[in-house]
Amino acid sequence: MVDISKDKFEIIGANASESQSIVRPSISYWQDAWRRLKMNKVAMASLVFLIFLVLMAIFGPYMRPFDYAHQDLFNTNKPFSKVHWFGTDYLGRDLFVRVWMGARVSLFIGVTIAFLDAVIGVTYGGIAGYFGGQVDNIMMRIVDILYGIPYLILVILLMVVMGQGLWTIITAMVMTGWVGMARIVRGQVLQLKEQEFVLAAKTLGASPGRIILRHLIPNALGPIIVSMTFDVPNAIFSEAFLSYIGLGIRAPLASWGTLANDATQVLLMYPMQLFIPGFFISVTMLAFNMLGDGLRDALDPRLRR
C-alpha cells in the first residue's frame, strides 16, 4: 500500500509533467496524407503493383525478340513456352509482347481520359461553383441532363459515327465522362469560396481566374485526385468492354480489351488467351480501386469511417 505520510500533503498544484498533453509536431496536409497512406498496406501494395505495371508497359515489349504485330501462321495458338512466355494467339503473335503493348494502350487510355476529364470537369465545375447563382444554375442543369444520358450507349454511338481508333475512343469517352468531375469540383468550390482566405484574396482584387486557379483548386485537390484515381480504372474497363464488342482500337494495335476479343475466336480450345488479358485487367482494376480507397481515406480524413 501507498504510505500516507504527512510530508506528502504539501500542495504542489497541477502537475505539468503528469499532464497528458502530448505536443504533436505540426505537419502539413500533404505530409500528413502521405503518412496516412503509407500506413495503408493494401493501398501501398497497389501503388507498388501499378509502378511495376507502368515499368513493364515501357520495357516489357523489348524483353522478347518479337514484334507485337508480327504474324507467324506456323506458330499459332502456342501454349506457354521458353520462347513464347505467354504463348501465341490465333495469328501466331507473341502474347507476352502483346500483353505489355496492351498495357501501354490501356494505361494510356485510362490516364489520358482521367486527365482530360479532370481538366474539363475542374474548369467547368470551378466556374459554375465560383460564380454561383444563375450561371451555376444553368451550367448545372446542363450537367444534369448530360448525366442522364446513358454513358456507354453514347460512347458506342460516337464510336460508330467517328470510326474506331485510339483517339476516337478517348474523345468519345471524355465527351461524356467529365460531368462527374464537374459535379465534385463545383461542390468543393461552393464550400471553399466562403472561407476567409478566398474572401481575403477577393478583397485584394484578385481576378476570378486567379482565385479559382490559385486558391480554390489547390484546396480541392484532394477530392480531385481521388476522383481521378477512380476514373482511370473506369476508363480502362469501358475501353475493354468496347474493344470486346468490336468497337475499340484498330488492329494491329492492341489493348487488353482487344486481346480478349481476339481470344474469343479460339475460346473453347484455348481459354488461356482470354484469361491472360482478363487477369491483367482485373488486377489493374483492383489496384486502382484499392489505391483510390486508400487515397480517399488519406486525403479526406472527414470521410474516414
Place this chain on the structure above:
Amino acid sequence: MLNYSLKRFVYMLITIWVIVTLTFFLMHMIPGDPFTSEKKVPEQIRQNMLAKYHLDKPLIVQYGYYLNNLIHGDLGISLKYLNRTVDDIIKQSAPASFQLGIQSIILGVIFGLLFGIIAALKRGGGWDYFSMFLAIIGISVPNFIIATLLQLLLASKLRWLPVSGWGSFKYTILPSIALSFSTLSIISRMMRTSMLDVIGQDYIKTAKAKGLSQLQIIWKHMVRNAIMPVVTVLGPLIAGIVTGTFVIEQIFSIPGLGKFFVQSIYDEDYSMILGTTIFYSVILVVMMFLVDIAYGLIDPRVRLAKGGK
C-alpha cells in the same frame, strides 16, 4: 412529391430529346446518306429509301420527319436485312433481353441486399469476408471474363447447365448470374456500408431503448433507412445490366437485342445501330426516372418536399 415527379418527368423528356437530336445529327455526320455507306444496297431500294426518309430534303425538314417517325415508333429499315424494319427486329429480340435483364436485376438486388445486411450484422465474420471477396471480384473482373469462366466451368466441364442457346429456364441461369454479378457485388458493398452507418445512428439506440427486439430493430429501423442510398445507384446499375447484355448474349448465343446490336456494329448496319441506340437510351432514361420516383416514395424528406401536401 408531385412537384418532384413533374420536375423529374420534364428532365426525362429533355434528356430523351437531347439524345434523339444528338443521334440525328451524328447520323448526318456519317459521309453520304445512311444507305450509301454499304454498297450492297440496290439502287432501286436506295431511291425508295431516300424518298421514304425524305433524305433529299433540307436537314431541318428531315429532322422534322425524323421526329415524327420516332414518335410513331418508326426506327427505319435494317441495312443488313433489307426486308426487316428495325422495329421488327427489336420486337422480336427484345423479350429475351428483357427476361435476362429482369432476372439479373432481381437476382442482383435481392442477393446484394441480403449479403450486405448479413455482412454488416456479422461484421468481421465469415459472411463479411465472403461479401468483401464478392465485391472485389465484382469491381475488378469484367463480366465477359466472369461469363466465360462460368460457361467453361459449370456448363462445359461439369455439364450442370447448357453451354449456350435460349429456350427453357435453365438456359437463363448462367447468363443471369453472370450479368447480375457486378450489380450484386456493388449493392452488397453499398448496403454493408450503409447498414454500418445506420447501426451507429442515435435512432437505433432509441429503438433499442424502447425494448424492441434485435429483429424488429433490424427490420423496421435499420433496413428501411439503409436502403435509401442504395436506391440512388440503382439507375447506373440498371444501365450496367443493359449494356452488359451486349456481351453476355454474345457469349451465350442468346438471340436477344444485345446480340443483334453488337452484330449490327460488326455489319456496319447504321440504321439498326442508331435505332437500337435510341431504343436503349429511352428505356434507360425511363428506368432512371422510375428509380428517382421510387426514391422519392421511400424517402419522406423528398416526398414531402415543398408542394407535396
Place this chain on the structure above:
Amino acid sequence: MGDREVLLDVQNLEYSFDTYAGEVKAVRDVSFQVMKGESLAIVGESGCGKSVTMQAVMRLNPEPPGRFKAGKIIFDGREISKFSERQMQSIRGSEIGMIFQDPMTSLNPTMTIGKQIAEVILKHQKVSKAEAMKRAKEMLDVVGIPNADRRINQYPHEFSGGMRQRAMIAIALACRPKLLIADEPTTALDVTIQAQILDLMKDLQREFNTSIIMITHDLGVVADIAERIIVMYAGKIIETGTSDEIFKHPQHPYTWGLLKSVPRLDAQNKEKLVPIVGTPPDLFAPPVGCPFAARCNYAMKICYEAQPEYTNETDSHKVACWLKHPYAPKVKNPFEKEAYTSEG
C-alpha cells in the same frame, strides 16, 4: 429522502470498451441509488462516463465492444444486471424510458412520429394498432404538441428541435415508466426551448410520479430540477450530495471548477466564468492517484500516488478528495466564503 423506497440501486459498476487500441475503462467503481419519485442529476464534463453509466444500466451498448465488467444493478427489487437480453427488452421502454441528447438524430427519419410512439406501446401492451395510435395522439397532447391529429402523421423533419424532443419524451413516457433517464435532453436546444423542456419534464414527473435521472454537463440546468446531484470525473463519482449541498457547500476542487465554469441561473454575483484548464485523463490508462490531480491547483504529492477515499460530510454528502484527510493543509473553500459572508 430517507423514508422513500429505493428504485434503482447501482453497486460498484465497472464498464469498459474493448477497442483495438486497448481497454477504455469508461466507468470505474460507480455506486449510487435513486429513490422512487426522486430526481437525480449526474454532472461532469463530456467524456467522463455519464452516458455509459446509464447505458450500462439499460444495457444499450453493443457488446462487444462494450463489456459489463463488474457490479450489480437492482431495479425495483430485481437484479436486472443478471437479466437476459429478452428480459431486458421487457424492461426497456416500459419500466425505464430514455431520452437522448440530440433530438435531430434520435428519431427515425423515415417513420411517422405517431408510429414511433405507437411502436413502444404496441411492444409492451396488449392493444390494437388503432388503440396504440389513439394513445400516441394523447401522448402528443400530454407533452404539449398542438394539432396532434395532424402531427401524428408527420415525419421528424417536419418538427422543430424542441418539438422533436417533446416527441422523444412522449415515446419515453408512453408506457408510464417508473424511471426516466434523460441524457442531456436540452444540450442541443436553444436556451428558451431548454427552459420549456425542463418545465415540461418537471410537470410530467409530478404528474406521473416518475423518478428522473438527468444527465448533463451543465450545472445551470440541474439547479432547479434535481434534488440530488452526482459529480462524475474520469469514470468515477468524485462528489455527491443534495442540490443544496453541491451548490452551497461544494467540497471537491473539480466541483468548484465546474461551478466557476458555468453560468448559473440563480447566481446573483456576476463573477467571471473560469474554464477548467486541461482535458480529462486518458481512460485507456487512468492515473493511479486522483484522476483530477493533473488539473488540480490544490494537488499534493499524495494525490498522484493514491486514490482518495470517500469522506462523509453529512449523511447525503460524500466527497473523494485528499484535502479531507486530517494531514492535509486547510484550504479556503471559495464557495463557503460566498455562502456565509456575502449572502448570510
